[in-house]
Amino acid sequence: MSASTKTSKITQSSVLICDGLPVGIPVASVPKLTLFLKRMVLVKNGAELSDQPNNVQVFVDETSQKTTGIGFIDFKDDEAAIKFKTRFVELKFDNKNTLKFYTKKEIDEILKENDEYTPLVFHPIEVTDFKGWLKEDKYTEGSECVATFQYGKTVSLGWYNPSIPKEITMQEEQPFISSNCSFSPSGTFLYSITEHGLIVVQPDCKKKFQFPHPGLTHVTISPHDTFIATYSATAPFNRHIIVWDRRFTKGIKFFDLKANSLKRMTETLKKEKTLTPIGQDFVQFSYNEKYLARISEVDSNSIEIYTTPTIQLLSNKLVTFESSINKISWSPKANIIVAYHEPLQKTNEQAHFYFYDVDKQEIIFKHKVFSLKGAEFGWHSSGKKLVVQCNKNKKTAVLVFTLDKTITASMNELNATPHFMSVNPIKMQFGIMAYQHSKKGDSLFPTLHIYDISSNETKLISSLPNIEAKSFSYSPNGQFMVVSGISTSEPYLYFYNTDRMKLYKKVPIENMSYICWDPMGLFLGAVRSYLYSPHAKNGFMLYDCFGNLQFETYKTNFAGLLWRPQPTNIIKPEMAKEVESKFNECLKTMKEEDERKKEQIELEKKQRADELMKRFRSVVQKNAQLSAKEHLRAYDSGMKIIVEEIKQKKESNEEVKENITETQ
Structure with a gap:
């Protein structure tokens, strides 16, 4: 292929550049390779190619006369090219090669990137870095910490208050050169995987730390975030696995892998556009x-x-x-x-x-x-x-x-x-x-x-037949479950209660990439990521656990949403018994003190009641004595009046008798 032909082909918007083809194939075998790519890979997967005879071309290096892994595909129009690229972010060519497709604009952006790497400034990591989250007023008020990131650009930290259904308030922006980022298992730091090593950011968003490991592909972090294991299939000196002590950013153990293990690592490796790094097959930490x-x-x-x-x-x-x-x-x-x-x-x-x-x-x-x-x-x-x-x-x-x-x-x-x-x-x-x-x-x-599985026997609770879905997810509190129809012909989210498998709501979604629960299990984020749908309107929608939409937001090049984990207990298990025993002693002392105070209060109440009763009885007795005297006085006065009235009647009767006698 001549230079002029290449330039004219690449500048067409209906042309996609294909990377990942077999490398080192002699020029004599290129026609067979081209035919296989066209018929068995492209046309078989629905590619609508142009009518040009050379609509599929494999690039051959003029010096070595061998393939370089690059090809050019001419579609019938721009819409067909975009449709195919959106549908297949990656496409398997054979057991050893996976194809990726780029537009001319994306190639130009890659070529503009600076290949020079400037190591980050070293800062000692604070052992008490978890307190950085506790110092945040928004965290103590019950807000959840989240991170959103744009593809290959920035990661933004922010807070969301579940009691106020409004858009997340994003604050600090941290430039991460990779979209393969996540929170640590206990949520004490945010990290990003790059080809030069691991970048770690503390919650104050002001310090960054680097764990250098060239060719880094994935990582494993211990449950309490103390140790980090990084993996690289191409690391020098056979240091394929490095175990770090995060507190001192120091590599404390190195492991090498044999050829078959490296092959397994390469086969199971998720590409740079993955949102959750893997690595559990090689090193695992106890609880x-x-x-x-x-x-x-x-x-x-x-x-x-x-x-x-x-x-x-x-x-x-x-x-x-x-x-x-x-x-x-x-x-666990x-x-x-x-x-x-x-x-x-x-x-x-x-x-x-x-x-x-x-x-x-x-x-x-x-x-x-x-x-x-x-x-x-x-x-469990x-x-x-x-x-x-x-x-x-x-x-x-x-x-x-x-x-x-x-x-x-x-x-x-x-x-x-x-x-x-x-x-x-x-x-x-x-x-x-x-x-x-x-x-x-x-x-x-x-x-x-x-x-x-509450007993030794496994019992069937419920069955939901013929449900158009590919996965389901339990909420962290175990009370709710969402059945996801992402990547199906009619995508829906089904919100269930796990007690009786009652369906709360069936929510339609479109072109969503993944879902993620908040740490409390009360809210669910449905994300449409640029990594999977670069030509769609990217962003996320936030639902409550019953399927009610709280809000939705969209952003250019939006890549993903992360919820910061909330550890159930920041105390390590070996210290838990000592803390629990001291807590029980304190609790016992407090209960005894409460009992003493209660007895004292009851005694004071009784004394007060006895005093009041004594005063009441004295008042009643005094009133009774006064009443008796008054009664006696009233009796005496009444008798005196009666005696006088009788005396007066007697005198009156005598006068009447005397008058009668005189008359006679």
Whole structure:
């Protein structure tokens, strides 16, 4: 292809530049490569190409006469090009190559970016940085902290008061050169992943810290934000994994990975446009940050467990099992780790689940399952239940482990193809979405099954058949559930109550990218991100837990919305017992003091009542004595009057008798 031809093609708005094609293919094989790209990749996925004979071209370097991974695709018009690019942010070419599409404008913006990297100024991290949030008046008033970010530009922190349904007030703007950012698990800092390393911002928004790791792709952070593990498949000196102590921005342990692990990292890696970094397969921290574990690179049948903060191998030995280990998972409330062995396909080998108590350094439970093709883990927040979605041939099995004084297992089978599973964080229940089997094949829409796991038996609570959705999400308080129809032909959000699975509201949405609950579980954000829909009107809508729209807002290049996590307890578990005992002592002392005060108050009331009664009785007695005297005086006066009246009558009668006598 000549230079003039390239320029004329690229400047056309109906042309997309394709990146990700195989590199190093000889020029003789380019026609076959072009034909495969055109027919099996583009036309097969609905690309409306122009009528030009060279509407698909693969660029060949003139010097080496080999492909460079770049191609040019000419669509029939601008609308067809934009439609295809919007539909396919990425498109799989083969098992090794994934295609990405760019417009001429996007290429120009990339070329304008400065390739030079200026390291950030080092600042020591404050150990008490969590108090930075508590100093905010808006936080103490009950407002939620959120972060919104624009694609490749800025991240803005702000506050939202749920009691006042109005737009979020955004304050500080922090330039992050990547859109792959998130809050730490406990919410003590905001971080961003760049190709040079990890950038961390404290809540005061004035200090930034860098954890340099060239080629950084994803990160794992310990539950209390003390340790950070960064991953890079291309790091120099084989430092593929670095474990940092966040308090001192110091790398305290380095791990290298073998070729097969690096391949697995590359295959499972989410690209730069992902909103939630991954990395749980390589390093995992225990719930109290006391231990760090990973699958051994030396022996596939073993795992390595290290103690913190020194990162020393526990007892200077590996933990070895009977079979190779494919996955590990820590309990959220105990130093118990579950190691899972997945059998090879087309074999009758059993799948193994090993429960290993790290404090006792022994296997406390083993369980075997036949004909297993894969497993997805889901812990209940109490650590008393582990739900495992077991994928079998032509059916699904749900395995529930109960961790009590002894560990028990129960299994329920579904005649369905599994699609999605989630565990309620508070209530003892979980849900699984699966496509039901029938003689005519799988159902068109999945069925959502809700199970109760409060006892050792798994009981079906409710089933929602043929619901047009692809996932569902429990609220952090466990009271509500939203079934999401994002990426379906008729997208809706279904708001349910988890007690009786009552449907509150069915809300229509369009071109939404994802949903996210606030930490209290009372509000839900539905986000339309520039990362997934660059040509749509981007922003987010905020609903309450009943499905009522609070407000909606839109912004150019809006990439995402993040809610800052609110830790249930900032006290580490090893200190919790001491704090609890002291609290109980204080509570006991306060109760005793309250009892003494109560007795004293009752005594004072009684004394006051006795005094009042005494005064009342004296007044009554005095009144009674006065009444008796008055009565006697009145009696005497009355008798005197009566005697005088009788005397007068007697005298009158005598006078009458005398007069009669004289007359006679």
